[in-house]
Amino acid sequence: MATRPKVVIVGGGFGGLEAAKALRDAPVEVTLVDRRNHHVFQPLLYQVATAGLSPADIAEPLRRILRDQENVTVLLGEAERVDLAGKRLVLTDGEVPYDHLILACGASHSWFGHDEWAEHALGLKTLEDAREVRRRVLLAYERAERTEDAAERAALLTFVVIGGGPTGVEMAGAFAEIAHLTLARDFRRIDPHQARVHLIEAGPRLLPAFAEDLSAATKASLEKLKVTVHLNARVTAIAHDEVRFGDQTIAAKTILWAAGVQGAPIARTLGVELDRAGRVKVRPDFSLEGHPEVFVIGDMAALTDAKGVVVPGVCQGAMQAGKLVGKNLVRGLDGTAPEPFVYRDLGIMATIGRAHAVVQLPRFRFSGFFAWLFWAFLHVALLIGFDNRLVVMIEWMWAWFTFDRGARLITHERPHG
Ligand SMILES: Cc1cc2nc3c(=O)[nH]c(=O)nc-3n(C[C@H](O)[C@H](O)[C@H](O)COP(=O)(O)OP(=O)(O)OC[C@H]3O[C@@H](n4cnc5c(N)ncnc54)[C@H](O)[C@@H]3O)c2cc1C
Known part of the structure; x- marks a missing residue:
């Protein structure tokens, strides 16, 4: 044979x-x-990073996905x-x-030629990254609760997100909700409402791949969530606990890189x-x-x-x-010539907090609560694995009614974290 x-x-x-x-x-x-032994549904990584979902909710073992396909061997x-x-x-x-x-x-x-920034800013590409962001954010609140130093407390309660694409927008919205909704009543010495979230974008608008009115709606929604949006702001330095752009310097212990x-x-x-x-x-x-x-x-x-x-x-x-x-x-x-690729745009979307999203489909676009519902149903439907879909749906419904985030665990201590 x-x-x-x-x-x-x-x-x-x-x-x-x-x-x-x-x-x-x-x-x-x-x-x-x-x-890795698993497939990751990256569009929901930010939910793991912000304690909305657990890592296993958005990942599925490759062997399980492919176990019925006999002509495939999976190698780690x-x-x-x-x-x-x-x-x-x-x-x-x-x-x-x-x-x-x-x-x-x-x-x-891509750190745009500044690989040294990787030491000070967190990226979000893998489940390990998401868990590290979650750990650092939750630890920042814990440390703020204990410090006597006002400047240190302010830096601990300042969260900077660099990059105004979908990931940056989603992270900034979630950071704001953690401060103003999830943790609002959990501490005794600090008031989580005092937390500041900054979103820094080098271009003139957020979500540059979307239509201008959706960019404007996104900015307005984030500002409603008390996020400070900086446009036309090119970051020139990220050093230990601070970010510089234009003539501004922000002291922050948590810096997230979503730019390149x-x-x-x-x-x-x-x-x-x-x-x-x-x-x-x-x-x-x-x-x-x-x-x-x-x-x-x-x-x-x-x-x-x-x-x-x-x-x-x-x-x-x-x-x-x-x-x-x-x-x-x-x-x-069988000797047939290959077909060239033609991209089919099925639409793009981004969510801003627990009740707002922007959706741009090929023929029409919309924003607001119904856009968020659309976003939520689509993302549940696209998750791989029936168990993941069910768990995520239940967790989101629970979070919706309780304003809570179930995965608020500080785990996974990195040796040099
Ligand atoms: C935080 C985040 C949010 C996103 N949100 C959206 C969104 O809302 N909508 C959207 O459409 N897109 C989104 N994207 C982009 C989307 O996830 C990517 O475009 C898509 O995953 C690309 O698919 P891919 O197959 O090229 O690579 P990936 O899906 O990234 O898969 C690459 C695989 O290769 C493996 N791998 C890499 N290097 C090696 C190596 N050397 N040896 C062995 N294995 C290796 C990795 O472990 C991984 O499993 C997002 C991306 C991120 C990071």
Whole structure:
């Protein structure tokens, strides 16, 4: 019996999983490599970071997701580099040969040339990041309760979010709600209402990918939640416990970075052209120039589609890419030419606190409470796993009526935290 072609997928995120599923009935052997044993639903990471949900609510083991797909083997491993000439994926502790390779490793933070800022600001990409943010925020309140030093207390109760995209907006809104609703009555010596939340955005408006009226509605909602929004404010320094922009300096013990992303570092091992954000410039079917057997998809890829649309770094972009690459691989097996990618914009949305969201669909847009309901139902529906959907729905309903956040645990002490 002829051996089946080996398809290796790196990354069990939105793109990689969709590619694996598209190969369900194909006569190929799929190996999916990920450094983590779970898929993370990143759009709800901010809820874990702000104690609204627990880590397991938004993650699902890759083995469980793929257990019924017999042509897939899942490997827990860290991919280090790609040997294009030798057609092998090199792991930190071994190697995997391939006939076809799909790289779907996502993105990492970009500190805009200031890698030293990473020491002072927290990023949000993984469950570990989210737990660390949660720990630092809750600890800040605990330390504020105990300190006798007024300046230190003020810095502990100041939360700075850098970057006015959806993650920054969602984090700032949640930080404000923690101060004014969740913790309002839990302390005796401090008044959590005194907490200050600053959202700093370099551009002239929040949510630049959305229509201008939605950006304005977002700013107004955040200000209603007592968030101070700084626009046209480019951060020039992040040092120990302070952020500088323009002629302002804010003393803050909790600084969250939601400003920039770049393609996953493994892209640099390919030796091909990358764009300014470290993403791989791919051909219209996501293949690598000169290597039709290698595909790069999702947040790692830079592509303007067949209709001239720049494919955005969002879940639907990665999923649609994964699906197309999987289908094209099947086509290739019987000699059919690959189809080029055409991005289908299904809409974008962001939530601001417990009762407001902005939703921009291809034909219409809306904001307010119904937008929030729409956002909530859609996110529950998109979660992987029936148990996750049920738990999240119940936790949100409980939080809605009680104003509480159930996952307020300080756990996971980092050695140098
Ligand atoms: C906080 C946050 C909020 C977001 N909110 C939204 C939103 O509301 N809506 C939206 O559409 N998009 C949102 N996004 C963006 C969206 O999550 C990404 O566009 C999407 O996840 C990209 O999919 P991907 O498959 O390219 O990468 P990912 O989903 O990031 O998956 C990458 C996978 O590769 C693995 N990996 C990486 N490097 C290696 C390696 N060297 N070896 C082995 N495994 C590796 C990782 O463990 C991970 O499982 C958000 C992102 C973040 C961080």
